[in-house]
Amino acid sequence: GSLGPLRCAKALQLTLAVIKPDAVAHPLIVEALHQKILAHKFIIVKSKDLVWRKQDSEKFYAEHEGRFFYQRLVEFMSSGPMRAYILAREDAIGYWRELMGPTKVYRARYSSPNTIRAQYGLTDTRNTTHGSDSVESAQREIAFFFPEFHVQEWMERLEPSFRAGQ
């Protein structure tokens, strides 16, 4: 058959998205976010539910060590189950960050009320979601959550026109 339309498609990019413990505590929120992911035409490449030890949390957020919210963040992220996704889409990183909204929930509610954090976030720490903010952090974070997953191998299996530069 013809592969014409596929050849016109834009390159897929991968991102790491997480539904944080505040939301996983409410199965209906997880369901709503899962539906949102599908409705926005992300491909769910991988997903898993997991619980961090405190040391996982500290390692993942090492760049924030010393910030006023660090201890609170580390405790929160190891306080209960999370759901992690590797998502693929054209401009997946920026698109998922747009859907999430600003880090601080009060700001999200004020400036972007339709975003996930505005709708479901509880506090600046318990803000429902995480998303990689660059190609480099997506690579690091995908490896952190899914050490068995090889981005390069996955990309190489795609039709060339779908391949992004990561």
Ligand code: UDP
């Ligand atoms: N955070 C917080 N208080 C703040 C800023 C951040 O508790 O004032 C938490 C929040 O859970 C946030 C995470 O630390 O999602 C990481 O912060 P970052 O600045 O990287 O924001 P993000 O990329 O998650 O929007």
